[in-house]
Amino acid sequence: MRLSEAEKGPYHKMREVSALRTQFQCEYRLYLKQKLGDTHSLASVIGTELHSRVSIQSYKLNVEKTENRLAPLVIIILILIAGFVWIFG
Structure with missing residues (x-):
């Protein structure tokens, strides 16, 4: 469920959980690639x-x-x- 701008209040700059999860997956893939190389x-x-x-x-x-x-x-x-x-x- 998405909140409207009025409902967000002071938390309008917070990121959605799905965006954070996607970012973590990308960062973890990069970490594994750097750590293990191209496997x-x-x-x-x-x-x-x-x-x-x-x-x-x-x-x-x-x-x-x-x-x-x-x-x-x-x-x-x-x-x-x-x-x-x-x-x-």
């Missing part, structure tokens, strides 16, 4: 691997879709060129 758990390594696989598969799928979209355009251009040559050739 990767098994779940983190597996997750990174899965994301890279999905990214590669998505890229391949997008390339195939792009190639499939260009085929009708190339056919239309060839038909227009053939028609132009037939009429004016």
Whole structure:
């Protein structure tokens, strides 16, 4: 529940508990990173691997879709060129 400015009274400069909790989590992560360095758990390594696989598969799928979209355009251009040559050739 949030208090209005009038309800806060002299405590209007106090921070909300959720903001303090978030700040503590960020500071603790920074502390652990400084203390232990960059450590990767098994779940983190597996997750990174899965994301890279999905990214590669998505890229391949997008390339195939792009190639499939260009085929009708190339056919239309060839038909227009053939028609132009037939009429004016």
